[in-house]
Amino acid sequence: MVYLFFLFYSQVYFYFLGKYSTKLYKYYLLLTPIILLWVIIIGGQYNVGTDYFSYMKLFVGRESLSRYIDNGELLFVFLIRFCHNIGIYGQGILLVIVFIEVILYFYISQLIVSNKNIWVLFVVYICFSTIFNNQMNGIRQYFAMYFFTLSVLKMLNRNYVVMSLLMLASVLIHKSALLLSLFLLLFFFLKNIRTSKILYLIIIIGVIISAVPLYNSFIGFIMEYSFYDGYIENGYIQEVGINDKLIKYAFVPVFMYSIRKVKFLDFPCFHRYLFIIGIISFSVRLMALNLSLTNRFGMYFEFLMCIPLVYLIIALKRQSTFKFLSLLLFIYMVYTLKVTFFAKGEYLYDSYFFN
Structure with a gap:
């Protein structure tokens, strides 16, 4: 119920806040209640994900940072050491990470939609994506994701220097982000697709690849790289269950409908490119549902x-x-079921502050 309370309280807050156009710094001041609540709820998650206690050992200083230094994840190391130097340990570092992510989220939101539609993006972000509930499960990866997302937006604005710095930041948080440079190039060359048929085909390809058993093919490829060597050693590679796939498959018709209904070719270039990149990203997300x-x-x-x-x-x-x-209603219903009747793992809320 904590997640549902935050969803509806924040949505109402954003709806009324969106009626007022204000300068960015004033907007962030008005967002303070939401930011604080977000940080407390997500940063206060207890025992979320398989790596929670491993990270806690790292954050309280009981475990060496040498592994992350060897991996080149120096920005992540810097953040932990900086927190330690100013007296922040353990769960406090999670709170710091969530705070940074929330600031990045609202900055990205301002680039994607107008203030009056911030609530729409918020609802989709919470209910459709898994970021909100999972970001403390895949701590480094979701942290890097924000920098990658922002780098895509800067690329579309032709701010290539900032784009490069953001991509570098994502790699220095999680080395697997190095592979994202290939997708950045892909987005750059495909962003100007001007026919709906190609977008339909891109989604269909995503569905097909996600459904085809590729375990043996992928395992050979993945073993060539050490981005996820820790997961390989722990036997983490498994086929994704059908239930997890069905949640994403349920939205395939909706995305197909969006291609027909949203007149993206009439959008300004920036938003047209974003729509196309969003379709490609959904397809890539589907493809990734294999393992x-x-x-x-x-x-x-x-x-x-x-x-x-x-x-x-x-x-x-x-x-x-x-x-x-x-x-x-469909989007709300899917999320409500995930955090109530079918709640498990990160969708079951347990707070550090009450343990």
């Missing part, structure tokens, strides 16, 4: 894949109240 390891890599595309769904909701809000409310 537990590739599924983890697919987390990098969770934010970007929200964009077509956000633009669809905004379009339906203007065009059809019934379709607009029906889609929102």
Whole structure:
């Protein structure tokens, strides 16, 4: 119920906040109640994910940082040492990480949608993507994801210096982000797709690849690289269960519908490119549903894949109240089931402050 309370309280808050256009620094001041609540709820998650206590040993100084130094994840190491130097340990470091992520989230949101539609992006981000509940499960990876997402936005604005620095930051947090440079190039060359048929095909390819058993093929490829050697040693590579796939498959018709309904070719270049990249990201996310390891890599595309769904909701809000409310109800229903009747793991809330 904690997650549902935060969702609906924040949505109402954003809805009324969006009616006022204000300068960025004032906007962040007005966001303070949401930021603090977000940091307390997510930063206060206790025993979330398989690596929680391993990270706690790291954050309290009981475990060496040498592994991360050897991996070149120096920004992550710097953050931990900086926190230690100012007297922050253990769960406090999680709170710091969540705070940084929340600031990045709202900055990214301001680039994607107007203030009056911030609540739409927030709803999709919480209910459709797995970022909100999982970000303390895949701590480094989701942390790097924000920098990658922002680097894509800077690329579309032709700010290539900042883009490069953000990509470097993501790699210095989690070395697997090095592979994202290939996707950045892919986005750059495919961002100007001007026919819906290609976008439909991209989604269909994602569904097919996610459904084809590729365990033996992937395992040979993955073993050539050491990005996830820790997971390989621990036997983490498994096929993704059908239930996890069905949740994403349920949204395939919605994304197909968004291609037809959202007049993306009439958008300004930046938003048109974002819509196309969002479709590609959704397809990549589907492809990644094949193995537990590739599924983890697919987390990098969770934010970007929200964009077509956000633009669809905004379009339906203007065009059809019934379709607009029906889609929102569907999204709410899926998330409500995940945090109530089918709640497990990171969807079951346990607070550090009450343990």
